[in-house]
Amino acid sequence: MPALCFDRRRMLAMLGATAMSFQAGQTSAADNTIAFGQLYASFGVLGLTFSDKVKELSGKAVSMRGFMAPPLKAEANFFVLTEIPLSLCPFCSSDADWPDDIVVIYLDRAQTFEQANGLIEVRGRLEVGSWTDPESGFVSLLRIVEAGFHRV
Amino acid sequence: MRKLLATLITSTVLFSPVVASAATVFPLDRATILVSSPFDVKVEFDGVVAEGDVSVTVNGQPAAEVLGKSFTFIEKEDGVDASAVRINEVTLPSPGTYTVVAKAGSEEKTVTWEVYGTPEAPVAKNVIFLVADGLSVAHRTAARIMSKGMSEGKANGRLNMDDLDYAAFIGTSSTESVATDSANTMSAYMTGHKTAVNALGVYADRTADPMDDPKVETLAEALRRQTGKSVGVVTTSELQDATPAAVFAHTRRRAEKAEINNHIFDLKPEVMLGGGSAYFLPQTQPGSKRKDDVDHITLYKEAGYTLATSKSELETAAGTNTGKLLGLFHTGNMDTTLDREFLKKGTVDKFPEQPGLVQMTQTALDVLSRNDEGFVLIVEAANVDKMSHPLDWDRAVVDTIEFDKAIGLAREFAAKNPDTLIVATGDHTHGVSIVGTVNDEKDADSMREKVGTYAEAGFPNYEDKNGDGYPDRIDVSRRLFLAANNGPDHYETFRPKLDGPFVPAIRNEDGKYVANEAYKDVPGAVFVQGNIPTSGDTGVHAVDDVVLQASGPGAEKFKGYMEQSDVYRVIAEALALGAKQTQ
Numbered sequence: 001m002p003a004l005c006f007d008r009r010r011m012l013a014m015l016g017a018t019a020m021s022f023q024a025g026q027t028s029a030a031d032n033t034i035a036f037g038q039l040y041a042s043f044g045v046l047g048l049t050f051s052d053k054v055k056e057l058s059g060k061a062v063s064m065r066g067f068m069a070p071p072l073k074a075e076a077n078f079f080v081l082t083e084i085p086l087s088l089c090p091f092c093s094s095d096a097d098w099p100d101d102i103v104v105i106y107l108d109r110a111q112t113f114e115q116a117n118g119l120i121e122v123r124g125r126l127e128v129g130s131w132t133d134p135e136s137g138f139v140s141l142l143r144i145v146e147a148g149f150h151r152v
Numbered sequence: 153m154r155k156l157l158a159t160l161i162t163s164t165v166l167f168s169p170v171v172a173s174a175a176t177v178f179p180l181d182r183a184t185i186l187v188s189s190p191f192d193v194k195v196e197f198d199g200v201v202a203e204g205d206v207s208v209t210v211n212g213q214p215a216a217e218v219l220g221k222s223f224t225f226i227e228k229e230d231g232v233d234a235s236a237v238r239i240n241e242v243t244l245p246s247p248g249t250y251t252v253v254a255k256a257g258s259e260e261k262t263v264t265w266e267v268y269g270t271p272e273a274p275v276a277k278n279v280i281f282l283v284a285d286g287l288s289v290a291h292r293t294a295a296r297i298m299s300k301g302m303s304e305g306k307a308n309g310r311l312n313m314d315d316l317d318y319a320a321f322i323g324t325s326s327t328e329s330v331a332t333d334s335a336n337t338m339s340a341y342m343t344g345h346k347t348a349v350n351a352l353g354v355y356a357d358r359t360a361d362p363m364d365d366p367k368v369e370t371l372a373e374a375l376r377r378q379t380g381k382s383v384g385v386v387t388t389s390e391l392q393d394a395t396p397a398a399v400f401a402h403t404r405r406r407a408e409k410a411e412i413n414n415h416i417f418d419l420k421p422e423v424m425l426g427g428g429s430a431y432f433l434p435q436t437q438p439g440s441k442r443k444d445d446v447d448h449i450t451l452y453k454e455a456g457y458t459l460a461t462s463k464s465e466l467e468t469a470a471g472t473n474t475g476k477l478l479g480l481f482h483t484g485n486m487d488t489t490l491d492r493e494f495l496k497k498g499t500v501d502k503f504p505e506q507p508g509l510v511q512m513t514q515t516a517l518d519v520l521s522r523n524d525e526g527f528v529l530i531v532e533a534a535n536v537d538k539m540s541h542p543l544d545w546d547r548a549v550v551d552t553i554e555f556d557k558a559i560g561l562a563r564e565f566a567a568k569n570p571d572t573l574i575v576a577t578g579d580h581t582h583g584v585s586i587v588g589t590v591n592d593e594k595d596a597d598s599m600r601e602k603v604g605t606y607a608e609a610g611f612p613n614y615e616d617k618n619g620d621g622y623p624d625r626i627d628v629s630r631r632l633f634l635a636a637n638n639g640p641d642h643y644e645t646f647r648p649k650l651d652g653p654f655v656p657a658i659r660n661e662d663g664k665y666v667a668n669e670a671y672k673d674v675p676g677a678v679f680v681q682g683n684i685p686t687s688g689d690t691g692v693h694a695v696d697d698v699v700l701q702a703s704g705p706g707a708e709k710f711k712g713y714m715e716q717s718d719v720y721r722v723i724a725e726a727l728a729l730g731a732k733q734t735q
Contacts, residue, residue: 040438043502045429045461045480046449048439070659085658085668100430100439100483100502113661130436132443141438 032062034126036083039101039142048100050128054142058128062144064103065121065152068113072136077110081122081144104133104140105147122149174198174261175254178355178366180327181263184344184721187270187730188245189374192366193219193252194238196358200228201235201256208237208254215239215252230359238366247730268721270730275705277526277571278381279723280517280562283341284555285334285395286537286548287578289699290585294545294632295552297586298614298623312560313576316701320710322719323697324580327356330695334537335406337579337716338398342371342530344720352394352412353402362405371528372400372419374724379733380525382422382475386512386558388486388551389534390428391416395579399530410442417448420455422475423519423529425466425512427482439483452478462505470515477519481506488535488547488653489554490626497652509533509551513558517565526571528727531558540582541690543642544654545634546626553622566704573707573726575719577700580693583637590646592629599646599676603633639691641682643671657682657689665689
């Protein structure tokens with residue numbers, strides 16, 4: 001089977017995931033906005049490498065856009081931000097697993113989560129490095145802490 | 153009405169044993185057990201009982217005498233207000249029927265186990281067990297039509313699986329439900345015992361701990377115990393995913409993937425090729441999904457394994473003479489054939505060097521067949537299931553074609569090595585059927601009206617000009633229309649998803665799955681009302697039988713209807729796993 005030609009119109013008609021990555025791609029690399037594509041310098045079977053941008057912004061105020069994964073419970077102080085909407089809920093389904101490039105968002109206060117079916121923007125302080133949440137046991141590599149979020 | 157009531161009462165009396173409350177005995181009633189294979193015995197009483205009141209007999213003798221070990225009494229199980237007794241790792245060295253009676257106070261339960269032997273000499277030296285996860289009849293038919301074409305009602309070619317000699321219908325239900333998942337189904341194939349949804353290599357007990365459930369022997373353990381054969385696993389999923397895990401692991405919860413990876417390492421299969429490197433990496437390494445510092449990459453290397461992490465490294469590693477090969481090609485599940493080879497979607501941008509099932513199967517056969525004692529190779533086409541859940545039928549069918557090519561390699565190997573048993577099957581089915589075609593050329597004002605049924609379906613116009621077995625394109629003007637009989641709310645677009653795997657539904661703030669609006673504006677898309685609970689994210693497994701096919705020595709035992717657990721016995725007999733074949 002030779003490579004398929006893409007139907008450009010059909011591609012553009014697909015909103016959601018694709019639209020999100022176009023928007024994220026428009027942000028300038030100079031500011032403190034991080035796109036999902038800017039998190040890692042390399043993806044490999046034997047591990048991922050953080051990008052220089054992530055290393056530079058560690059400990060600083062950042063903003064990110066993405067989708068709220070189905071939360072562990074309706075009211076909590078943390079949720080997982082993903083690049084594309086997840087159809088499976090890794091918290092609730094044992095045959096689903098998280099994508100590699102997730103960011104865990106710790107809110108400044110526990111709150112009831114709203115509509116997860118749309119793009120959100122998160123602001124807070126970036127934390128880099130492996131950390132295990134003592135309450136949930138959830139291991140994360142990238143976190144935005146003291147965070148707030150809103151629908152875009 | 154009175155007559156009906158009388159009938160009901162009669163049947164109740166007939167079918168309910170007159171006992172105040174009944175204990176549960178593991179292994180469950182009607183268990184079939186390979187002679188001399190180790191297993192755990194557990195009796196769960198419904199209430200708290202006194203140790204002195206407990207009696208367990210086997211064929212009328214005290215269980216401790218027959219089983220050679222004493223029971224441990226647990227007055228109150230963890231988190232349960234009830235007592236239990238258990239003995240770990242017992243064996244029954246003689247075939248026969250064993251009736252177990254457990255009593256304590258007013259509680260009494262009787263179960264019967266059948267312990268089976270095998271011939272002293274194996275009829276098969278090698279077994280190649282190929283499983284396409286979720287393989288349903290629609291996947292096979294669609295693969296045949298898409299790959300080979302059809303004219304005037306006859307297929308223009310045959311799949312490799314179409315010429316296997318024997319077939320059986322396989323009942324896939326779990327111990328607690330008619331419905332089923334990849335854990336309990338593959339576990340039944342790989343242990344000979346049915347179990348509960350999410351469970352691997354254990355009977356599911358009532359305690360919360362996912363690692364304490366009564367164990368049964370897995371195929372890999374039996375091979376290590378009785379033979380000098382090599383063991384190989386090839387999959388397009390994570391190597392810790394339920395299907396490959398069932399060859400080795402013991403846990404109530406398939407999601408315990410880090411622990412499962414430890415179980416696999418304990419048995420050190422000679423060849424392991426697939427995804428899931430995240431569970432091989434220590435937690436400090438970005439990309440790891442472990443919660444400890446265990447570094448399986450280093451441990452495997454120290455154990456003498458050659459490591460391959462890309463297509464080209466796998467090619468080089470095929471020539472390795474260590475006889476031990478670990479191939480990891482993705483941190484998670486590998487991409488589908490359609491994404492990997494043709495569309496370059498999914499995660500192919502991040503992992504561009506993934507080999508396919510065909511290359512992995514060929515390499516595994518090359519390495520494993522160097523063992524003069526023979527081998528058992530398990531091959532899983534994982535994405536048939538992983539793409540059927542989100543109703544992405546094109547991806548599921550193209551991966552079925554790839555699966556069939558792996559069966560072709562197995563048949564080529566068996567042609568040269570006739571002492572090889574080939575089994576090709578699914579683990580469970582999906583609720584999917586081909587109902588006709590979608591014809592873009594049809595003069596109609598909506599996509600729905602372009603669906604052709606009965607005579608109007610005609611024949612699809614896929615082409616395979618380069619003869620690679622895959623259609624040159626899947627977005628042809630008249631294509632197969634596959635439809636799910638269940639699912640969440642979603643939009644049906646009547647078209648292949650060229651931009652990446654389909655995401656039919658998204659979870660909303662109330663925890664309910666709603667149709668993914670990303671497909672709402674695809675021209676011609678129609679809303680399809682879901683028919684499973686709104687907590688369901690994607691299409692579900694069907695309870696329908698699986699069709700199993702087989703060729704080679706021992707394959708003639710596959711016939712009619714069989715329980716999934718009976719398949720293990722056929723493999724055990726072909727390999728004579730009841731007989732010690734090592735010094």
